[in-house]
Amino acid sequence: MHDRLPTLADVEAARSRISAHARLTPVLRDEALDAEIGARLHFKCENLQRVGAFKFRGACNAVFALDAAAAARGVVTHSSGNHGAALAAAAALRGIPAHVVVPERANAQKLRNIVEAGATVHRCAPTLAARESACAAIQRETGAQLVHPYADPAVMAGQGTTALELLDQVNGLDAFVAPVGGGGLMSGCAIVLRARSPHTVLIGAEPAGADDAQRSLAAGHVVPVAQPRSICDGLLATLGEINRVALATHRVEVLTVDDEAVRAAMRRLWERLKLVVEPSSAITYAVLCAQRERFRGQRVGVLLSGGNVDLEAWPF
Amino acid sequence: MHDRLPTLADVEAARSRISAHARLTPVLRDEALDAEIGARLHFKCENLQRVGAFKFRGACNAVFALDAAAAARGVVTHSSGNHGAALAAAAALRGIPAHVVVPERANAQKLRNIVEAGATVHRCAPTLAARESACAAIQRETGAQLVHPYADPAVMAGQGTTALELLDQVNGLDAFVAPVGGGGLMSGCAIVLRARSPHTVLIGAEPAGADDAQRSLAAGHVVPVAQPRSICDGLLATLGEINRVALATHRVEVLTVDDEAVRAAMRRLWERLKLVVEPSSAITYAVLCAQRERFRGQRVGVLLSGGNVDLEAWPF
Numbered sequence: 255m256h257d258r259l260p261t262l263a264d265v266e267a268a269r270s271r272i273s274a275h276a277r278l279t280p281v282l283r284d285e286a287l288d289a290e291i292g293a294r295l296h297f298k299c300e301n302l303q304r305v306g307a308f309k310f311r312g313a314c315n316a317v318f319a320l321d322a323a324a325a326a327r328g329v330v331t332h333s334s335g336n337h338g339a340a341l342a343a344a345a346a347l348r349g350i351p352a353h354v355v356v357p358e359r360a361n362a363q364k365l366r367n368i369v370e371a372g373a374t375v376h377r378c379a380p381t382l383a384a385r386e387s388a389c390a391a392i393q394r395e396t397g398a399q400l401v402h403p404y405a406d407p408a409v410m411a412g413q414g415t416t417a418l419e420l421l422d423q424v425n426g427l428d429a430f431v432a433p434v435g436g437g438g439l440m441s442g443c444a445i446v447l448r449a450r451s452p453h454t455v456l457i458g459a460e461p462a463g464a465d466d467a468q469r470s471l472a473a474g475h476v477v478p479v480a481q482p483r484s485i486c487d488g489l490l491a492t493l494g495e496i497n498r499v500a501l502a503t504h505r506v507e508v509l510t511v512d513d514e515a516v517r518a519a520m521r522r523l524w525e526r527l528k529l530v531v532e533p534s535s536a537i538t539y540a541v542l543c544a545q546r547e548r549f550r551g552q553r554v555g556v557l558l559s560g561g562n563v564d565l566e567a568w569p570f
Numbered sequence: 571m572h573d574r575l576p577t578l579a580d581v582e583a584a585r586s587r588i589s590a591h592a593r594l595t596p597v598l599r600d601e602a603l604d605a606e607i608g609a610r611l612h613f614k615c616e617n618l619q620r621v622g623a624f625k626f627r628g629a630c631n632a633v634f635a636l637d638a639a640a641a642a643r644g645v646v647t648h649s650s651g652n653h654g655a656a657l658a659a660a661a662a663l664r665g666i667p668a669h670v671v672v673p674e675r676a677n678a679q680k681l682r683n684i685v686e687a688g689a690t691v692h693r694c695a696p697t698l699a700a701r702e703s704a705c706a707a708i709q710r711e712t713g714a715q716l717v718h719p720y721a722d723p724a725v726m727a728g729q730g731t732t733a734l735e736l737l738d739q740v741n742g743l744d745a746f747v748a749p750v751g752g753g754g755l756m757s758g759c760a761i762v763l764r765a766r767s768p769h770t771v772l773i774g775a776e777p778a779g780a781d782d783a784q785r786s787l788a789a790g791h792v793v794p795v796a797q798p799r800s801i802c803d804g805l806l807a808t809l810g811e812i813n814r815v816a817l818a819t820h821r822v823e824v825l826t827v828d829d830e831a832v833r834a835a836m837r838r839l840w841e842r843l844k845l846v847v848e849p850s851s852a853i854t855y856a857v858l859c860a861q862r863e864r865f866r867g868q869r870v871g872v873l874l875s876g877g878n879v880d881l882e883a884w885p886f
Contacts, residue, residue: 280596282618286686301844302598363841370602521881525679528617528877530844561844565837568884 259500260407262449265414265442268315272412275314275347279303279416281423284526291542293549296427298420301531301561305339305367307488308416308439308559309403313340315412316401317348325350327397332357332378332385335364336488336560337403342373353398355388357381361487363564382492404438405494414442420555421446427454428552431538433559434458434467434508435489437497443557444504454555458501458508459541461486461516467493468508471501485513488534488560515540521570523558530561533569575816576723578765581730581758584631588728591630591663595619595732597739600842607858609865612743614736617847617877621683623804624732624755624875625656625719631728632717633660641666643713648673648694648701651680652804652876653719658689669714671704673697677803679880698808720754721810730758736871737762743770744868747854749875750774750783750824751805753813759873760820770871774817774824775857777802777832783809784824787817801829804850804876831856837886839874846877849885 282297300308317329328351331341338354345352352373356365357380368375376392378384393400401409416439417430430447434440440458447454460467461484469477470493478492493501501508513533520536523529535558542549542556563569598613616624633645644667647657654670661668668689672681673696684691692708694700709716717725732755733746746763750756756774763770776783777800785793786809794808809817817824829849836852839845851874858865858872879885 285620304601306844524846525881528622528846530840530846565841565886570881570884 258407259496259503260411260414260442260445262446264407264411265418265446268411269415269418271318272311272314272415275304275344276311276415277303278419281420282527287526291546291549293551294553295556296420296424296554297527297556297558298416299529299558300416301529301535301558305336305343305371306560306562307336307340308413309336309340310343311415312409312412312438313337313401314344316406316408317341317344319408320399324399327399328352329401330389330392330396330398331355331401331403332389333403334360334487336562338373339364339367339371341401342368342371346372351398353392353396355385355392357385361562361564362566363562367562403491404436405496407496410438410442410497410500412442413439414446416557417443417446421450424553424555426553427451427555429455429457429549430555431457431459431541432557433489433534433537434460434493435534436491437467437493437501439557439559440506441497441500444500444506448504456504456506457541458506459537460508460510461489461537462510462512464490465510467501468510470498471508485516486534486537488532489537509541509545511537511540511544515544517570519543529558530563531558532560532563535559535561574723575812575819576727576730576758576761578762580723580727581734581762584727585731585734587634588627588630588731591620592627592731593619594735597736598843603842607862607865609867610869611858611872612736612740612870613843613872613874614732615845616732616873616875617845617851621652621655621659621687622876622878623652623656624729625652626659627731628725628728628754629653629656629717630660632722632724633657633664635724636715640715643715644668645717646705646708646712646714647671647717647719648705649719650676650803652878654689655680655683655687657717658684658687662688667714669708669712671701671708673701677878677880678882679878683878719807720752721812723812726754726758726813726816728758729755730762732873733759733762737766740869740871742869743767743871745771745773745865746871747773747775747857748873749805749850749853750776750809751850752807753783753809753817755873755875756822757813757816760816760822764820772820772822773857774822775853776824776826777805777853778826778828780806781826783817784826786814787824801832802850802853804848805853825857825861827853827856827860831860833886835859845874846879847874848876848879851875851877
């Protein structure tokens, strides 16, 4: 299945598979934020998902899609945070081992979530090479199945269940805005929205300092950013190739904003929505603020992807 | 109507009156918090209510219950925060003037909410005498109707709609925990729960440094605390007499915790629920942590009353 784009049917199967475990997250609205943008905003609150991020959906789908023999050997991934915690939680629900390779300098709250969820944590240097080689070693030793954070059709299909749910909760969407890091969430949602709501405009929100998705869509192939920099610690990964294909196929446009705009948006969301959202989530509202005229009068789905902020440090 | 306790019918009428304006707030659950208490906790999220607090329900009921002639003269109240913003928002919805007397040293976020909602703000010294005389002067000048923050049957009935909603959202409650300041919320909810769910144990949560409700219930009359002190800035008011009668009649027990316990509970709720809750809300979870054995194995409704934290100052 590893080179095929997931379909709407795959996302629907994922929804059935994870429905006993994932939360149906609420959609919140706020009059003052609507007025600031001049649009009707529907905030899909995946920060209220299990483990505090949409990542639980994809990890849960991947874990419960394994056959019994593969599942018994466990799962492994490398993750700076939310995917690792999600995979650990999903594995715990199925009663199988989870190994998570965590690079040094990871967000402390996300690391605590991984440990709380019961995974075996393996630290490594903060480079992609170190992460991949640590994963490969664990696979060799244990036979565990690698569950990639985003370049994995089962993970993409799981993330897409967010959009399926959102469409049931709102009365039509003119536009949909979601963050893009590796692209798992946006590719899963784009598959659903193109099939079910073909006229919805799909916007990916990306940090200006980690704009590999925007560059990759323009170039027609993955263009990594050498030194990605942003307070959006969940959006530093390089777009996956399968995710790039999904975004291009489903006509996703990527817009970028700088960290200052993200910080202001985060502050405003905490203040008005009373939600703890992480920078990687608030970037969607930052994009709306930066491009008000594009969204005027529209019904907009706004994905708040996670809420794992390190409360040891004051973010504002 | 001013000396009669509201009834279940009054709360049901309030629900019809405010349903077009108030939000139906979600009930959230979290496996880790359940495990910490050894109970099934149902968090009723009134921090997600309009203006960020349950106070909108009571203010909205009071404003929309006025006849046209009285409404045209406007409304007035004194409030350190959430009730003032709620009254301003409800008055704006009905298109009538609102005057809010705000004592010096009020929470800055709450003051911003009052101004954003469009009320005329009148500052006064931070004493009950100054607040009441400022209100009386405005009443004389404008003919505005006083809407007391809690010692008012229409306000109490409005707050009680929270419990009506909660009972529709859960499958039975063994216990219900809500904060007690002036007692408006707890008295409204107690009226509903005693009528609809007579075996539910009703617990009020109060700061140890402002334990007038606990003292008043023990004494059989209102016993003010001379210098109430707590980080729970919404719970410093003295229990109203009508509220005392409601709490006594409906067998509410009041438990106290200190500010250190409140701060730890608030931190834990932000971390796990991804909700911005103010200290006056987090006190309910602090009481559960302090008295785990009492709640073991129970289904507990936990009222999170508001989320208006001043984000200029980091609370942890």
